[in-house]
Every structure is written in C-alpha cells, then in structure tokens.
Amino acid sequence: MIAFYGMGLLGSNFVRALRRHGEDVKVWNRTAAKAAALEPLGAKVVSDPAEAARGAQRIHLTLSDDAAVDDVLERARPGFAQGAIIVDHTTTSPKGVVARVARWTERGFVFVHAPVFMGPQNALESTGLMLVSGDPKRIDAVKSSLEKMTGTLLNLGPRVDKAAAFKLLGNLYLMSLTTGLAEMFALGKALGIPASEAATLFQHFNPGATISARVKRMLEAKFASPSWELSMARKDARLMIDAASEAGVPLAILPAIAKRMDAVIAEGHGNEDWTILAKDALE
Incomplete structure (x- = not known):
C-alpha cells in the first residue's frame, strides 16, 4: 500500500x-x-x-x-x-x-x-x-x-540536501530562461516585431547549443580571449534599452544586467569575454 x-x-x-x-x-x-x-x-x-x-x-x-x-x-x-x-x-x-x-x-x-x-x-x-x-x-x-x-x-x-539544492539551481535557470524570452518579446514589441514572428528566430538560431562551451569557459576562467567583448555586449544592451525606452515598453531584467556590466567594466574587464560577468560567483 x-x-x-x-x-x-x-x-x-x-x-x-x-x-x-x-x-x-x-x-x-x-x-x-x-x-x-x-x-x-x-x-x-x-x-x-x-x-x-x-x-x-x-x-x-x-x-x-x-x-x-x-x-x-x-x-x-x-x-x-x-x-x-x-x-x-x-x-x-x-x-x-x-x-x-x-x-x-x-x-x-x-x-x-x-x-x-x-x-x-x-x-x-x-x-x-x-x-x-x-x-x-x-x-x-x-x-x-x-x-x-x-x-x-x-x-x-x-x-x-543536494537534490534540493540542484532542484533550486534548475528552477532558477528555467525562471531566467522564461523571463529572458518574455524580455525578448517585449523588445520585439518595441521594435514592431510581433511575438509570433520573433519566435521564428529559434528555427534557425539555437542558443542552447552554446551552453556547454559557455559553462566550460566560465569554469576555466578563460576570459582573456573573448568571443564577444563585454564592452561590445554592453553597447548592444544600450541599443536594446534605448529602443524599448523610446517605444515606452518596460524591460524587467536587462537594466539589471546592464548595471552589472557597468560594474565589471569599471573594474577594467571591458575587453574581456562577456562571460566574466560570472567571475564573482566563481571565486
């Protein structure tokens, strides 16, 4: 029973x-x-x-x-x-x-x-x-x-308690992923791209395929040879925030990411790979 x-x-x-x-x-x-x-x-x-x-x-x-x-x-x-x-x-x-x-x-x-x-x-x-x-x-x-x-x-x-911890880790990633998609649709709205059309990006672009390589770079702290410089990522974030602001569309998470980018750039890491945003969590 x-x-x-x-x-x-x-x-x-x-x-x-x-x-x-x-x-x-x-x-x-x-x-x-x-x-x-x-x-x-x-x-x-x-x-x-x-x-x-x-x-x-x-x-x-x-x-x-x-x-x-x-x-x-x-x-x-x-x-x-x-x-x-x-x-x-x-x-x-x-x-x-x-x-x-x-x-x-x-x-x-x-x-x-x-x-x-x-x-x-x-x-x-x-x-x-x-x-x-x-x-x-x-x-x-x-x-x-x-x-x-x-x-x-x-x-x-x-x-x-390891299973409990890993469950929270996974749920945090799912929350981040879902909020990221919502943020993408919000930016699409600001740019005049309907959500249904914005979603077609993933028929050709698979960001999930990059996770293993990105995690490896973070864990090995290989930030000195960038694939995308943090300063350039911050520039793109500015373009996104400006476009949303001009259209009166609020963004929930990108301003916080931009603030974190600014702090790490101020520490002198602007020319390093943008994954250096994780450096404090890995120390």
Whole structure:
C-alpha cells in the first residue's frame, strides 16, 4: 500500500500512473474534491492524513512548501507503520530537508527527498527526471520503486540536501530562461516585431547549443580571449534599452544586467569575454 499526499497536477498524475501499474494507493488532499476525482480509478480517498498512512509501506508527498510538508507529516504520523519510508517530491529548502532527515531518522523512519523536473504529463507517463541524494542505503531502499515513476533517476550522492539544492539551481535557470524570452518579446514589441514572428528566430538560431562551451569557459576562467567583448555586449544592451525606452515598453531584467556590466567594466574587464560577468560567483 502507498499513501500519497497532495493531489495537484503532479501528484494526481503520479497516482494515475501508480494505479495503472496495479499499485494500491490511498490519497489525501486538503481540497477533498481533487482527491475524489481519483476514486473512479481505484484510489482509496480518505479525509484524515493519519488514516491515509495506516498500512502504507511508502508515504509520498507532492505539496507546496516546507511548512506544508511538515504539517502534513505531523498530522499523518499517528498512522505510520513501523518501517514506513517517506518520499518527498516537494520543492523545498535544502535547510528544511536537512532538518526533516534528522527528525525522521531520530523517530525511526527513512526520509528521502526526491524532487523532480517533471510536468504533469511526465508524471502520468513516468518520464522526466527525478533527483535523489542522501544515505546510499536509504536510496537503495526506494530506488527500484522510484525508477518506475520517472524516466531518469539521478542520484547526486550522500549529501542529504543536494537534490534540493540542484532542484533550486534548475528552477532558477528555467525562471531566467522564461523571463529572458518574455524580455525578448517585449523588445520585439518595441521594435514592431510581433511575438509570433520573433519566435521564428529559434528555427534557425539555437542558443542552447552554446551552453556547454559557455559553462566550460566560465569554469576555466578563460576570459582573456573573448568571443564577444563585454564592452561590445554592453553597447548592444544600450541599443536594446534605448529602443524599448523610446517605444515606452518596460524591460524587467536587462537594466539589471546592464548595471552589472557597468560594474565589471569599471573594474577594467571591458575587453574581456562577456562571460566574466560570472567571475564573482566563481571565486
């Protein structure tokens, strides 16, 4: 028996996949209607977190944040069976993970944090990427079960909060990418280029292909032989900001990037590769 807490888009599709694989699942959600929608699939819906945990060998959570995880686990605790394994897929703070691992270990339970880079469709199809980290014996106890829930299970090693940290790293990049696209569409608006037309740039231009080389340059601090001088990048940023300003279109992130460029140029790095913007983070 599996207990699953949190029937949002991700959790509900995890449950659908588990039921398709023949697993017995009890489900609980703060909003009962979301859990009730899974009843026709054979999931057992309960209104009490402790009741959901009774008889379950594994406890899974896909909740909103640290506070929600701690609250639900405390409410469910009276129903925990001896030897039950807790698997939390929630995006939480690394600090919170460290505290939960210590707390539940002291209470005699295995706690594994397994955040995901998965959308609802991935959860339904058991594809995408799931991260884990921590005590190898604890990971081994759930490895085969977690592998069935995802396309790739990435073990990041024994540091208990490393999966939580990598999840935040990945989400930061996704936020930066999405905001960058929004900024590009805003500049397109200022230049009279509709977003649908601006998007066609990526039919020919693949900036993702440059990531590995760019990361390598940053990590090796090879800034002295520029492929794009920082001063020239700053000039381009000025052209973009001026065009948006003249059209009355606000830009959210480029002014902050330009400010960072100005600071690094003032330190004497204008003729170096623009990736030197990362120098402080790499020291």
